[in-house]
Amino acid sequence: MRGGFCATDELGAKKTYPACKDRWSVVSVTLGFREAPYRRLDKLIYQSRQNVKEPARQKRLNMYDAATMSGLENVRIVLVRPRDPRNVGAACRAMKCMGITSLAIVPDDLLDPRQARTLAHYAADVLEAATIHPDLPDALRDTVLAAGTTRRRGKNRKYFTLFPEQLGQRIAATRTGTVAVVFGNEETGLTDEELSLCHLAVTIPASSQFPSLNLSHAVQVICYEIFRAASAGRLTPFSPIATEALDELVSVITRSLSAIGFFTLVGPRQMGIFFKDILGRAGLSVSEARRLGVTFRKIAGLATGKGIDPETDPQ
Numbered sequence: 001m002r003g004g005f006c007a008t009d010e011l012g013a014k015k016t017y018p019a020c021k022d023r024w025s026v027v028s029v030t031l032g033f034r035e036a037p038y039r040r041l042d043k044l045i046y047q048s049r050q051n052v053k054e055p056a057r058q059k060r061l062n063m064y065d066a067a068t069m070s071g072l073e074n075v076r077i078v079l080v081r082p083r084d085p086r087n088v089g090a091a092c093r094a095m096k097c098m099g100i101t102s103l104a105i106v107p108d109d110l111l112d113p114r115q116a117r118t119l120a121h122y123a124a125d126v127l128e129a130a131t132i133h134p135d136l137p138d139a140l141r142d143t144v145l146a147a148g149t150t151r152r153r154g155k156n157r158k159y160f161t162l163f164p165e166q167l168g169q170r171i172a173a174t175r176t177g178t179v180a181v182v183f184g185n186e187e188t189g190l191t192d193e194e195l196s197l198c199h200l201a202v203t204i205p206a207s208s209q210f211p212s213l214n215l216s217h218a219v220q221v222i223c224y225e226i227f228r229a230a231s232a233g234r235l236t237p238f239s240p241i242a243t244e245a246l247d248e249l250v251s252v253i254t255r256s257l258s259a260i261g262f263f264t265l266v267g268p269r270q271m272g273i274f275f276k277d278i279l280g281r282a283g284l285s286v287s288e289a290r291r292l293g294v295t296f297r298k299i300a301g302l303a304t305g306k307g308i309d310p311e312t313d314p315q
Contacts, residue, residue: 072098072099072100072226072227073101074174074176074177074178074179075100075102075171075178075179075180075181075226076102076103076104076143076178076179076180076181077091077095077100077102077103077104077180077219078103078105078106078136078139078180078181078182078183079091079103079104079105079106079215080106080136080139080182080183080184080185080190080194081106081107081108081109082105082107082111082185082186082215083109083185083186083187084186085111085112085113085115085116086115086116086119087119087186087214087215087216088111088116088120088127089115089116089118089119089120089123089127090119090120090216091183091216092116092119092120092123092124092126092127092130093119093120093122093123093126093216094216094217094219094223095123095126095223096123096125096126097223098220098223098224098226098227099227100223100226101125101126101129102129102178103126103127103129103130104131104132104133104139104180105130105131105132105133106132106133106135106136106138106139107132119216136182136194136197137197139180139182140180140182140197140198142178143177143178144174144176144177144178144179145170145171145174145177145179145180145199145200146179146180146181146182146197146198146199146200147162147170147179147180147182147198147199147200147201147202148182148184148190148194148197148198148200148201148202149181149182149183149184149189149190149201149203149204149218149222150189150190150195150201150202150203151189151203151204151206151211151212152189153201156192156196157192157195157196157201158195158201160201161200161201161203162201162202162203163202163204163205164202164204164221164224164225165225165228165229166202167181167200167222167225167226168225168226168227168228168229168230169229170200171229171230172229172230172232181202181222181226182194182197182198183218183219186214186215202222204218204221238285239285240283240284240285241284241285241286241289245286246276246280246284246289247276248293249279249284249289249292250272250275250276250279251272252293252297252308253272253275253292253293253296254268254269254271254272255268255308256296256297256299256300256308257271257296257300258308259300259303259304259307259308260299260300260303260304279292
């Protein structure tokens with residue numbers, strides 16, 4: 001492991017924990033970054049950050065995760081040489097919003113986990129469960145697919161890149177094995193050597209005037225597309241009403257207008273064509289069409305005292 005971590009102990013004294021080749025290093029035990037799922041956190045550090053409202057809120061968040069993480073347990077976010085611990089914390093929050101909780105960090109400098117917790121709002125569990133790796137090959141050793149994020153192409157890089165939505169679809173189609181998405185340093189991104197360790201590259205389209213995204217923002221975009229692709233079978237996409245329902249709505253509108261004596265120069269049929277064109281282009285949902293129909297029926301009812309005749313379709 002290169003680098004290490006710095007933190008402040010319970011008395012306020014600043015301590016530096018150097019890198020350690022031992023898998024059960026003092027870094028992992030004392031600061032809450034662990035190398036394996038079953039490693040117990042240091043009790044004192046854990047208790048010192050607890051808030052009386054945290055257990056109940058965390059329970060609700062865990063329930064949300066249990067409902068949304070299906071199919072995403074195999075996705076791992078890898079941060080290589082992050083410079084700002086606050087970006088690491090913000091990335092944790094971005095991940096958890098999208099149901100992804102597996103984080104790996106390849107550090108090369110000191111990071112303060114307390115600064116990271118500042119922006120890991122209610123995502124401290126993701127931060128504390130992060131695994132620390134000495135190098136990128138170690139972080140990718142058990143993966144079946146690794147995607148490196150980059151905005152550059154070249155001879156020594158990838159000749160083509162996927163868009164985030166294409167990566168999401170590719171990951172959704174990968175049923176077994178761990179999939180990693182690798183993010184480079186905030187200033188320089190992934191090196192040619194680091195990108196070469198990935199099977200494919202992914203780029204986030206951005207303005208040519210300022211194409212560089214903040215690390216946590218890039219993590220959010222990628223995680224969103226992964227979540228969206230994985231949830232495609234559970235989320236109900238918007239679907240406009242069918243032609244039959246549209247015709248029924250237009251009939252309700254024209255009959256309501258006829259009931260209040262609206263038509264003088266233009267007849268119901270011409271007005272019906274007008275409304276059908278407009279509402280057809282609008283692409284109303286079922287609930288929107290229902291509410292619009294109720295509104296016109298109520299207008300006719302208030303004006304006439306009896307509403308419209310459902311069996312009469314004025315010509």
